[in-house]
Amino acid sequence: MMNDIVAIWDVALSDGVHKVEFEHGTTSGKRVIHVDGKEIIRKNWMFKLVGREIFNIGKAKVKAAINIDAVSGFAYEYTLEVKGKSLKKFTEQRSKTAKTWSLLLDGIDTRIVLEKDTMDVWCNGETLQTAVSIPSLFMTP
CATH class of the missing domain: 2.40.128.180 (Lipocalin)
Structure with missing residues (x-):
């Protein structure tokens, strides 16, 4: 059950549009990444609540990363990079x-x-x- 979903992105690649969902438990540090509904990464207990998770998307295994940054207190910002670029820049280039x-x-x-x-x-x-x-x-x- 995905109850800690904090971000959802759609990434258009040659083989289709892929849905990336990110769960982040801000008390446990849990991190779960789903691509097209399939769980690809799960880390249940993380003491460091900020950081970066690297994974692949699609048939071509395009490199992607989710960055987790603290904004203030217990508020976090989540950004997706594809091929080393922000999703916005990647989409513009694509x-x-x-x-x-x-x-x-x-x-x-x-x-x-x-x-x-x-x-x-x-x-x-x-x-x-x-x-x-x-x-x-x-x-x-």
């Missing part, structure tokens, strides 16, 4: 390097992602085999 389309295809919600830097194409979390077509303009007879 919008420049990937194009995402969400559509209803034959009654099925479909998510297509084009990675502009690698030209990889993903459909519903799976990479697709693609072929490059050279326009006839560049072909010699």
